[in-house]
Amino acid sequence: MKLSLRIILQNAVYTALYVALCFVFAPISFSMVQVRIAEALCIMPIFDQFAIISVSIGCFLSNLLMGNVVDAIFGTMATFIGLLLIKYIKNKNFFVKMLPTIVSNMIIIPFVLKYAYGMVEVPIAISAIYIGIGEVIAVYVLGFLLYKALQKLNIDFAYKIDKSKQRKKEEF
Numbered sequence: 001m002k003l004s005l006r007i008i009l010q011n012a013v014y015t016a017l018y019v020a021l022c023f024v025f026a027p028i029s030f031s032m033v034q035v036r037i038a039e040a041l042c043i044m045p046i047f048d049q050f051a052i053i054s055v056s057i058g059c060f061l062s063n064l065l066m067g068n069v070v071d072a073i074f075g076t077m078a079t080f081i082g083l084l085l086i087k088y089i090k091n092k093n094f095f096v097k098m099l100p101t102i103v104s105n106m107i108i109i110p111f112v113l114k115y116a117y118g119m120v121e122v123p124i125a126i127s128a129i130y131i132g133i134g135e136v137i138a139v140y141v142l143g144f145l146l147y148k149a150l151q152k153l154n155i156d157f158a159y160k161i162d163k164s165k166q167r168k169k170e171e172f
Contacts, residue, residue, distance in 0.1 A: 010157070011054035014044055018058025022066060030066055032119045033130045038062065039138035042079065042101040043094075043147045045086045048157045052087065056080040070116035078108035094147060095140060102135040 044051030082101030
């Protein structure tokens, strides 16, 4: 598969935007009760399958620069798992399709907060609920607004997942 300059640049924007949003909203992106605004970008694999990698790289860089190595590895793994599963969920309902990003973060991030930062003074299950609420706000609320805006704008993404087969859009 040939990667065009357009695909590379488009995905560099996803990565940079994720990092920038984490920096701007750092006070609410890196705490026990968090709403990581950048997680709204988890909807991008619906439009562009390469976003799985670029959003994950953005998450890794954010966690490494503003967190620590353990967070960079396991926090990114949580986001990557959710993004990857989006590709395999055949259900067209936005809320069903985006559920793995919420669940994977709810399962992994409380342990990252406890063992990488020593933050969790509440049981892991309560921390998972806090993380889940933040993910619901970021993905289901902000992500859904972004999803609807991108649908209305009808942007021609460079590489799109089409129904059951991948289809390469025209080169840049």
